Amino acid sequence: MVCDQFIVRKISKIAKMKDIIYKQEFNIQGGDFINGGEASCKISTILKEIGIDPEVILRVAVASYEAEMNVVMYAQQGTIIFILTPVKLVLQIEDIGPGIEDINRAMVPGFSTATDEMREMGFGAGMGLPNIKENSDVLNIDSETGKGTKLEIIINLP
Amino acid sequence: MNHTIKVNEQKCIGCVTCMKSCPTKAIRIINKKAVIIDERCIDCGECFRACKYDAIEILSTEESTLEKFKYKVALPSPVLYSQFGENVLPGEVLCILKEMGFDSVYDEAVICEMTSMAIEEYLDKYRGIKPIISSSCPVVVRLIQRLFPGLCKQIIPIEPPREVAAKNLRREISKKHNLQPQEIGIFHITPCSAKILSINYPETMGKSNLDGAVPINKIYNNLMMKIKTNKKPIMIQHHSNVSGVGISWTIPGNEIRNLKFRTVAVSGVIDTIEILQDVESNKLKNIDYLECLICPHGCLGGPLTVENRFIAKSNMLHLIRMYGKKRTVNTNLVRKLYQEKFFSFEHNVIPKPFPPLDPNTTRALEKLKQKESIMNQLPGYDCGMCGSPDCKTFAEDVVRNDILMDKCMFLPQAGDYE
Numbered sequence: 001m002v003c004d005q006f007i008v009r010k011i012s013k014i015a016k017m018k019d020i021i022y023k024q025e026f027n028i029q030g031g032d033f034i035n036g037g038e039a040s041c042k043i044s045t046i047l048k049e050i051g052i053d054p055e056v057i058l059r060v061a062v063a064s065y066e067a068e069m070n071v072v073m074y075a076q077q078g079t080i081i082f083i084l085t086p087v088k089l090v091l092q093i094e095d096i097g098p099g100i101e102d103i104n105r106a107m108v109p110g111f112s113t114a115t116d117e118m119r120e121m122g123f124g125a126g127m128g129l130p131n132i133k134e135n136s137d138v139l140n141i142d143s144e145t146g147k148g149t150k151l152e153i154i155i156n157l158p
Numbered sequence: 159m160n161h162t163i164k165v166n167e168q169k170c171i172g173c174v175t176c177m178k179s180c181p182t183k184a185i186r187i188i189n190k191k192a193v194i195i196d197e198r199c200i201d202c203g204e205c206f207r208a209c210k211y212d213a214i215e216i217l218s219t220e221e222s223t224l225e226k227f228k229y230k231v232a233l234p235s236p237v238l239y240s241q242f243g244e245n246v247l248p249g250e251v252l253c254i255l256k257e258m259g260f261d262s263v264y265d266e267a268v269i270c271e272m273t274s275m276a277i278e279e280y281l282d283k284y285r286g287i288k289p290i291i292s293s294s295c296p297v298v299v300r301l302i303q304r305l306f307p308g309l310c311k312q313i314i315p316i317e318p319p320r321e322v323a324a325k326n327l328r329r330e331i332s333k334k335h336n337l338q339p340q341e342i343g344i345f346h347i348t349p350c351s352a353k354i355l356s357i358n359y360p361e362t363m364g365k366s367n368l369d370g371a372v373p374i375n376k377i378y379n380n381l382m383m384k385i386k387t388n389k390k391p392i393m394i395q396h397h398s399n400v401s402g403v404g405i406s407w408t409i410p411g412n413e414i415r416n417l418k419f420r421t422v423a424v425s426g427v428i429d430t431i432e433i434l435q436d437v438e439s440n441k442l443k444n445i446d447y448l449e450c451l452i453c454p455h456g457c458l459g460g461p462l463t464v465e466n467r468f469i470a471k472s473n474m475l476h477l478i479r480m481y482g483k484k485r486t487v488n489t490n491l492v493r494k495l496y497q498e499k500f501f502s503f504e505h506n507v508i509p510k511p512f513p514p515l516d517p518n519t520t521r522a523l524e525k526l527k528q529k530e531s532i533m534n535q536l537p538g539y540d541c542g543m544c545g546s547p548d549c550k551t552f553a554e555d556v557v558r559n560d561i562l563m564d565k566c567m568f569l570p571q572a573g574d575y576e
Contacts, residue, residue: 041439048514051516057307061439
């Protein structure tokens with residue numbers, strides 16, 4: 001299967017990290033398309049202020065935006081925890097929502113469970129998780145159907 | 159860093175208007191005078207528009223520079239055609255401009271049409287990350303370099319029409335009049351300060367093909383007088399050459415005509431910043447080409463224009479209707495030139511991000527935390543009395559050690575912090 005090339009690892013508990021130098025939490029409201037995307041915008045701003053490499057910022061911007069919009073689109077509510085350590089940047093996205101039934105299928109470009117309504121708004125092209133994967137160095141996903149999803153995106157700093 | 163915008167200290171009274179209008183927070187009021195921070199300024203001209211005291215000045219090419227050249231050429235932006243009412247035609251504007259002391263004048267519109275075709279060629283073969291962003295507004299290029307450095311590689315590596323036109327003219331004129339290329343001076347008649355900057359300090363090549371720029375508002379009175387008193391029959395030599403497709407470049411959304419590509423056209427600084435944020439998070443990946451123009455209504459609303467931009471647009475639409483949408487350029491010629499890289503950048507746009515809070519990332523993070531805690535103490539009125547444009551920027555200036563905390567008139571006074 002196509003998805004075998006992805007490094008999708010199940011995580012039971014989001015790892016506790018040492019040497020955190022910066023941490024910020026953002027709340028996301030499911031269904032709030034008006035403010036959806038603001039958290040990832042704030043994260044980009046922070047990264048620019050501390051002088052992170054532009055290429056890395058672009059990857060973070062894409063990954064965090066897709067992850068945030070997934071929460072907005074599918075879940076009831078969620079949080080993004082943004083963590084910086086000297087060597088890497090971590091985004092932990094946790095939501096209360098429907099969960100992902102089949103993670104391997106969700107990683108296939110073009111696969112989507114979006115409603116027609118979402119598609120009309122330009123979302124739901126089935127590129128969310130594949131895009132996140134493409135822009136991160138490590139992607140850990142843990143999901144329980146009917147409960148919610150945990151996503152851990154790790155991007156190494158040059 | 160070099161700029162074309164300067165503060166006239168005699169005229170500046172130190173009000174906060176320009177500082178408030180600046181989209182990149184590049185102005186501070188220090189000792190009751192506006193000061194422009196070099197690394198933050200993108201030469202958009204918003205402060206020039208905002209200032210009520212004429213204290214913001216735009217440097218343009220001196221007349222003495224014009225005199226240095228043996229053969230002087232004027233290359234007006236097509237925006238010039240929109241400045242004199244709907245009954246004054248491009249041919250007349252060009253002829254009268256020539257009488258003002260140029261050896262020849264050329265219409266840029268034909269080159270606009272050629273550039274459109276070159277852009278379409280590029281888009282046709284492009285398979286990378288979308289959207290591709292137009293390079294025609296020099297402020298947008300600088301804005302991307304500073305605020306969205308990761309998007310530099312999405313700027314189309316094709317020179318805007320003014321540069322292509324000048325390159326072409328120098329070649330043609332030196333051949334026709336048997337002149338050395340350096341004896342020819344080509345001057346852009348420009349609606350904007352940033353184009354002057356892009357000529358003096360180009361971002362995509364060693365030296366601009368243009369030799370200088372004359373602001374439209376600087377020659378406007380003179381041109382208008384001559385147009386009013388003109389009794390001679392106008393030579394219409396240029397008239398037939400004017401390209402309707404080309405002059406429509408002045409109206410946002412018309413850089414490419416091929417409906418196969420999806421274009422988004424944005425004008426105005428706030429909307430441009432917003433849309434570039436969207437591009438950064440890959441929200442516009444289904445758009446092929448993004449035209450961003452920093453001035454409202456694009457170049458028709460340039461800070462150095464005279465006519466009201468709505469009227470100018472109406473005049474322009476009138477001209478476009480008149481000249482029609484027929485292509486005037488030979489497709490094969492453009493293809494050939496495109497292949498020869500005649501339209502291409504010498505080098506790509508280099509990212510020039512704003513300086514971080516500290517060169518060292520760990521220290522920058524500490525400062526970021528400090529900044530957040532300072533912001534919590536500030537009232538959030540954004541009054542500007544401290545000399546920084548808003549509370550957030552004030553907090554940033556404090557952690558950068560550019561300003562003292564006690565400048566905020568709403569906080570307990572200096573002694574309390576020692």
